[in-house]
Amino acid sequence: MLHFETSPLKIVRASRQYLYDESGNEYLDCITNASHVGHCHPHVVTAGQEQMARLVTSTGFLNDQMSEYAKRLISTMPESLSVCFFLNSGSEANDLAIRLARAYTKHEDVVCLDSAYHGNLGSLIEISPSRFKKLGSSHIKKDWVHIAPTPYLYRGKYREDASNPGLLYANEVLTVIKKAKSSGREIAAFICEPLMSAGGIIIYPQNYLQHTYRYVREMGGVCIADEVQSAFGRTGEHTWAFQTQDVIPDIVTVGKPIGNGYPFSAVITTKEIADCIGEFSTTFGGNPVACAVGMAVLDVIENEKLMASARSVGKCLLDGFRSIMPSHPMMGEVRGMGLMVGVELVIDKESRKPASEAAEILAYRMKENKIIIAYDGLEKNVMVMTPPMCFTCDNAHHVVQVFDQLLQEIENEAATTGLAASSVGNPSTSGVGPLHRMISNARFNASDDDSDDNVTSKCAKYEGVD
Numbered sequence: 298m299l300h301f302e303t304s305p306l307k308i309v310r311a312s313r314q315y316l317y318d319e320s321g322n323e324y325l326d327c328i329t330n331a332s333h334v335g336h337c338h339p340h341v342v343t344a345g346q347e348q349m350a351r352l353v354t355s356t357g358f359l360n361d362q363m364s365e366y367a368k369r370l371i372s373t374m375p376e377s378l379s380v381c382f383f384l385n386s387g388s389e390a391n392d393l394a395i396r397l398a399r400a401y402t403k404h405e406d407v408v409c410l411d412s413a414y415h416g417n418l419g420s421l422i423e424i425s426p427s428r429f430k431k432l433g434s435s436h437i438k439k440d441w442v443h444i445a446p447t448p449y450l451y452r453g454k455y456r457e458d459a460s461n462p463g464l465l466y467a468n469e470v471l472t473v474i475k476k477a478k479s480s481g482r483e484i485a486a487f488i489c490e491p492l493m494s495a496g497g498i499i500i501y502p503q504n505y506l507q508h509t510y511r512y513v514r515e516m517g518g519v520c521i522a523d524e525v526q527s528a529f530g531r532t533g534e535h536t537w538a539f540q541t542q543d544v545i546p547d548i549v550t551v552g553k554p555i556g557n558g559y560p561f562s563a564v565i566t567t568k569e570i571a572d573c574i575g576e577f578s579t580t581f582g583g584n585p586v587a588c589a590v591g592m593a594v595l596d597v598i599e600n601e602k603l604m605a606s607a608r609s610v611g612k613c614l615l616d617g618f619r620s621i622m623p624s625h626p627m628m629g630e631v632r633g634m635g636l637m638v639g640v641e642l643v644i645d646k647e648s649r650k651p652a653s654e655a656a657e658i659l660a661y662r663m664k665e666n667k668i669i670i671a672y673d674g675l676e677k678n679v680m681v682m683t684p685p686m687c688f689t690c691d692n693a694h695h696v697v698q699v700f701d702q703l704l705q706e707i708e709n710e711a712a713t714t715g716l717a718a719s720s721v722g723n724p725s726t727s728g729v730g731p732l733h734r735m736i737s738n739a740r741f742n743a744s745d746d747d748s749d750d751n752v753t754s755k756c757a758k759y760e761g762v763d
Contacts, residue, residue, distance in 0.1 A: 301664055311336030314685045314692060316669065324664070325692060328671045330494075330526055330683035333554030334597040338687075341557050344593035345586055352585045356578075362588035369595055370563065373536045375545045380571035382564040383583025387525035387552025388416030390562040391488070393577075394521045394548045395420060397566060398486035400573040402517060405441045408473055408487040412447040412496030412675055415488060415523055424488060427495055427675060443477050443484070445470040447493065448501045451630045451641060452649060463501070467508030474516045484518035486548075491538035494526040497674025498639030498681055500632055506542035519570065522546035525562070526637075529554045530598055531686065533608030533635025541634065557594050561587040603686040607635040613690040614638045614682065617697030625701075627652050627708055636688060639673075640680040640700075651676035655707050662703045668696055 299305050306324070310317040313335040316324040326336070334341065348362065367381045384390050399405055409415070409424040422428050426444055429436045438444075446454050448466035455462045474484050487509065493499035510520045527538035528551045534541055537549065547570060552562040560581070581587075598604065611633060618631040618640055629643035642652040642659070656672035659680060663670045671681040682696070 300669075301661065303661070304664075306664070313338070313687050314689075323667060325668045325695070327682045327684045327688075327696060328669055329685060330531070331553040332558050332685045333529060333531075334557055334594055334601070334603060335685045335687040336558070338557060338593075338597055340597055341590055341593040344589045345559060348586045348589035354581065354584050356580050356584075360585050360588075362585040362592070363583045366583075366588040366591050369592060370565065374549070374565055377545060377567050378549060378565045380566055380568050381583075382566075382571070382577060383587070384562045384564070384579055385560045385581050385587075386416075386562050387523075387550065388418045388421055389582075390525065390550035390552055390564050391415045391521075391523060392418050392420050393564050394488070394523075394550050394566075395424075395486060397548055397564065397570050397574055398519045398521060400575075401570045402483075402485045402519060404483035404485035404517065406443060406477055406482045406484050407441060408443045408445055408470060408477075408484060408513070408518070410447045410489050410493070410496075411444045412449065412493060412499065413489065414495035416525075425495075441482070443473050443482075445473045447496055447499060448505050449496065449499050450502060451632070461504075463504035464508050466502065466505050467512060470509045471512040471516075474512065474518075478516065484513065484516055486519050486521050487513040488521040488523055490523045490525075490527060491542055491544075492527045492532060492634060492637060494637060494681075494683065495673070497641065497679030498633050498637050500634060501542065504542075506539070506544045510544050510546070519547035520544075521548045521550065523550050525550055525552035526554075526683065529594070530604030530607055531635050531637055531683070533604060533611050536604065538634075555594065556587055556590050559587060559590045561591055598686070601687070604635075607686055610688050610690050610693055611635040611638060613693035614697070617693060618700070621697065621701045625704055625708065627655055627704060627711075633682075636682070636684055636686060638682040641674070642678045642680065642704075651678035653678045655704075655711065656680060658707055659700075659703055662707075663699060666699050666703065668699055670696070670700075 307319045308316045309319050314326050316326050352360065363383065370381055371379055382393055384393060395407060407424050409426065411426045414425045414427045415421045423439050423442055446466065446469050448462065450457045450462060455465045459465060470487065477484060491506065513520050522539040524537055524539070530536055531554070532538050532541055539546055548564060548566040550564050555561045555563060615631060615633055615638060622628045622631055626645060627642050629641040629646055629649055631640050633639055642656045644650040644652050653676050656678045660670055660672045673679050673681045
């Protein structure tokens with residue numbers, strides 16, 4: 298994975314919410330949610346350095362760092378979630394969660410959402426339709442995988458004007474489960490992000506997870522909350538995103554933010570589920586350095602009141618984008634919670650046709666203006682912001698101001714080239730439509746010998762990673 302393939306950045310240093318390239322240029326980082334409390338936060342760095350000088354690994358032995366961190370992590374959870382397993386990545390955590398669910402239920406099958414991404418292990422690609430669909434005919438969906446519609450109010454089966462969409466989308470999950478059971482299959486687990494990042498920052502309708510979790514449990518399955526991207530106060534409302542839906546999962550996974558960039562992840566579950574797995578061992582999971590870093594992250598979140606900051610700064614971002622939305626025909630929807638914000642770009646607001654190429658152009662031009670922003674979603678048309686939690690309202694205002702200016706330029710250029718919905722949805726037979734030509738016309742400082750034919754293979758990449 299390489300961001301900005303036509304003009305990649307070489308980052309040599311980072312601090313708080315800023316990245317620095319080899320020439321000393323400073324970039325505002327709006328995407329690195331793994332650096333949860335800020336790049337190279339001094340308290341986190343010091344904790345890691347001091348522990349590394351004392352004890353790095355203690356596989357098979359007791360160590361105070363692991364037990365202390367487990368106590369602190371569990372203290373943030375509902376009472377029933379009382380057992381921790383420590384690993385090294387979000388993918389490992391989700392893989393273990395599926396293993397736990399199968400051991401407990403004695404069933405094999407998993408229900409996931411059709412926009413989901415849960416990790417890059419083989420077992421997880423199978424429950425990540427947003428990835429395996431790209432493999433085309435080379436991939437055959439496994440019999441144990443069952444896919445439910447994503448509760449996507451802007452573009453899904455039920456839209457924002459539907460009556461009780463949370464129940465309607467939950468009923469879709471129930472239908473999927475019943476169909477599986479009618480074929481002799483049994484459900485081990487339902488897994489989803491409580492606030493979907495991978496699909497382009499999708500906020501579920503009210504009560505969706507309440508109804509869905511009830512259906513899954515009634516059918517003999519357990520409920521897994523993939524908090525790899527949304528945990529530790531990022532929503533600005535609660536420590537855990539599942540709390541925004543007023544539910545308690547059976548298993549919770551966490552990865553990216555837990556170590557602020559240091560490899561670390563965890564699975565938290567009930568004693569009853571944990572007891573079913575038998576022996577579990579890991580060489581590096583929960584090592585003393587990782588746990589020392591994890592405790593330092595919790596210190597910073599509390600001492601710097603970062604959850605409250607995520608709420609207020611996220612409001613600055615959302616309010617700012619919504620204030621400019623009426624003047625931009627390509628801004629279809631602004632959505633988010635805390636420091637998880639998405640702006641969906643469309644060809645026009647009536648058709649809601651995705652403006653994928655415009656999103657790519659905008660990401661590159663924001664980079665030229667020293668702001669790093671992602672574009673994601675199934676159609677790659679959602680501008681996504683998940684910055685370090687030390688992001689400020691001044692940063693938010695700056696992002697909105699530059700976004701406003703650059704999107705206006707793109708809209709004007711699109712109008713000048715005669716861009717219509719059909720020209721993006723059905724590019725010319727050469728595969729190069731008006732917006733692709735805008736990409737190739739040295740907008741991104743690509744080399745002079747880059748041809749239009751290569752444009753589609755030289756895109757900014759924001760694929761899911763651990």
